[in-house]
Amino acid sequence: MRKTKVSVHHERLQVSSEILRAIAHPLRMKILEFIDRNTEINVNKIYNTLGLEQSITSQHLRILRLAGLVDTERDGKYVHYSINYEKVGGTVEGVKRFLEKSRVLQK
Structure with missing residues (x-):
């Protein structure tokens, strides 16, 4: 059995899990x-x-906002939402790196 040293950065792991949890809901x-x-x-x-x-929409938007996946801009009484593409892209890249490492370890 091969032993592999795994380094976990707990703060990054916490942030990543919050982002993935926010994305994981179908709505x-x-x-x-x-x-x-x-x-x-x-x-x-x-x-x-x-x-x-x-x-319900506001609750879900709050979760997305807290995870940093959407940005807000107030215009009078309206709050406009937009995607934080940098955060979403970073999340996608992180998942890709994780999957690539997992494939290497499985070999």
Whole structure:
């Protein structure tokens, strides 16, 4: 049996797990896809177009915002949401690196 030294950076692991947990929900993925198609959109358009309750939409947007996956900009009484592509891209790259390392270790 091969022993492999694994180095875990606990703070990064915590951040990564929060991001993946935020992405893992089907409704949040649907919201992210909708924001992506519209570049920037307010919460009213999101819940009206997707047929969701306002409170549920706001809860899911809060999770996405806390994970850093969406950015907000206030315009009067409206809050506009946009995708934080840098954070999303970093997450995708992190997952790719993890999968590549996992394949190497399995060989």
